Amino acid sequence: MARPGSLWVVGTGIQLMGQVTLETESALRDATKVLYVVTDPVTKGWLADLNPSAEDLIDLYGEGKQRIETYHQMVDRILECVRAGEDVCAAFYGHPGVFVYPGHEAVRRAREEGYRAGMLPGVSAEDCLFADLGIDPGATGCQSFEATDFLVYRRRFDEHVPLVLWQISCIGQLTHETETSIRGLELLAAHLTQAYSAEHEAIVYEAARYPITAPLMARVAVADLPRAPVSGISTLVVLPARPALADRTMVEQLGLSDSYVLRKAQRAIPETARA
Numbered sequence: 001m002a003r004p005g006s007l008w009v010v011g012t013g014i015q016l017m018g019q020v021t022l023e024t025e026s027a028l029r030d031a032t033k034v035l036y037v038v039t040d041p042v043t044k045g046w047l048a049d050l051n052p053s054a055e056d057l058i059d060l061y062g063e064g065k066q067r068i069e070t071y072h073q074m075v076d077r078i079l080e081c082v083r084a085g086e087d088v089c090a091a092f093y094g095h096p097g098v099f100v101y102p103g104h105e106a107v108r109r110a111r112e113e114g115y116r117a118g119m120l121p122g123v124s125a126e127d128c129l130f131a132d133l134g135i136d137p138g139a140t141g142c143q144s145f146e147a148t149d150f151l152v153y154r155r156r157f158d159e160h161v162p163l164v165l166w167q168i169s170c171i172g173q174l175t176h177e178t179e180t181s182i183r184g185l186e187l188l189a190a191h192l193t194q195a196y197s198a199e200h201e202a203i204v205y206e207a208a209r210y211p212i213t214a215p216l217m218a219r220v221a222v223a224d225l226p227r228a229p230v231s232g233i234s235t236l237v238v239l240p241a242r243p244a245l246a247d248r249t250m251v252e253q254l255g256l257s258d259s260y261v262l263r264k265a266q267r268a269i270p271e272t273a274r275a
Contacts, residue, residue, distance in 0.1 A: 004085040007078065007110045009103040011096040011122020012038055014207045017046045019123040024091075025050070027120060031089035033081045037074070037102075038093045040209060047091065061176050070176065074102040075109065082115050095124035099146070099166065125235060126164070128207035132215045133237060135162050140240070147171045147184070147236070151191055159195050160244035165236040168204075168225075180230050188236075189225040196241055198223035203237045204230060 008027045013019025020028075028034055028047065034054040036047055047054045057077060060070045081088045090096075096103040097119055110117035126144065129135065135142060143157050144164040148171050150157075157163055170177060171184025192200075199221050206216035220228040222238065246261045 003114045005082040005087070005115050007082050007088045007090065007106060007115060007117040009090045009092070009096045009100075009107055009117075009119045011120070011124070012036075012043055012047075012091050012093050013123035014094055014125055014128050015123075015209055015211060016040065017043050018211060021120070021122065024120050024122060027089050028091060031087050033086040033088045034091065035074075035078055035081065035088065036091040038091065043093070051089075063178065064175050066174060067176050068101075068174070071101045071105070075106045078102070078106045079109055079113075082110055082117075083113075095122040095127075096120070098124045098126065125166075125207050125233070128215065129164065129205055129235065129237065132207065132217065133203065133205065135237075140244070147188060148173075151184075151187060157195070158244075159241040161240060163238040165238070168236045169230050169232050169234055178232070180232075182226050185226040185228070185230065189223055192222045192225075192238065196222050196238065200241060201239055203239070204228050205235045205237055206231065206233050 008031070010024040010027055012024070028050055031051060032053060034047060034051045035057055036044070036054060037057050038044055038047070039058075044054075044056060057074050060073045060077075061067075062070070078088060078090050090103065090106060092100045092103055094100070103119060107117045107119055130137065141158075141161045142164060143161055144166070145155050145157075147165045147168045149155065150165055151171065165188070168185065168188065169180040171181045171188060173181050173184070192202075202220055202222055202225070204216065204218040204220055208215045216229075216234075218229050225236070251261060
């Protein structure tokens with residue numbers, strides 16, 4: 001039998017509260033305690049109106065403070081409320097399982113201690129990216145890495161497939177900082193130019209956070225990354241260098257036609273990225 005107290009970890013989407021699912025809204029309304037980390041005052045006000053128990057955890061961040069320390073403090077606060085018998089709903093902007101260590105860790109620890117706990121999906125920056133840039137991961141695939149991880153572990157990648165790199169503003173930074181890591185961008189540019197030309201085009205992308213604004217899609221040459229307009233929410237999309245070459249033997253063995261290969265080649269570069 002489950003112990004008193006429960007946990008739902010949910011996401012509020014990227015663009016204000018308009019991307020909140022009905023399932024998430026119900027969980028927020030029904031909770032006896034809401035804890036949240038969101039970035040805009042409108043969503044904060046909406047959460048407070050929806051559930052008066054709402055408590056902001058953003059103040060746990062601190063300039064120069066280790067991010068992992070902040071994350072553990074968030075998990076501790078969430079579990080403190082669950083252990084007190086509350087039906088907790090912890091809300092994070094975007095998708096609660098994408099770049100949200102506290103969400104995963106809180107669910108894991110709550111379940112380990114015998115509490116009912118789960119996660120509800122939300123709209124992530126990646127979902128917005130696919131829509132805004134016209135990238136269909138089902139067309140040619142898509143490869144996605146956190147930028148520091150990409151460099152440190154020298155992740156293998158395919159230059160014929162869109163390459164998405166997250167958190168490019170804080171490469172190599174383990175503390176909470178407001179300044180972009182220019183050194184990190186220099187190292188990233190040098191690494192990418194080993195596979196692409198210095199002039200190869202990439203896109204610095206930021207999803208629109210408000211209905212009246214447009215997403216940022218700034219084109220930049222790979223070599224110019226250190227001088228690109230990068231903020232704390234910027235993502236880098238490196239466009240394919242060229243269409244991949246089909247394995248003719250496999251095409252024949254699968255009984256595929258030449259029109260299949262032609263269609264795939266035509267979709268290798270996203271339509272929006274061609275403009």
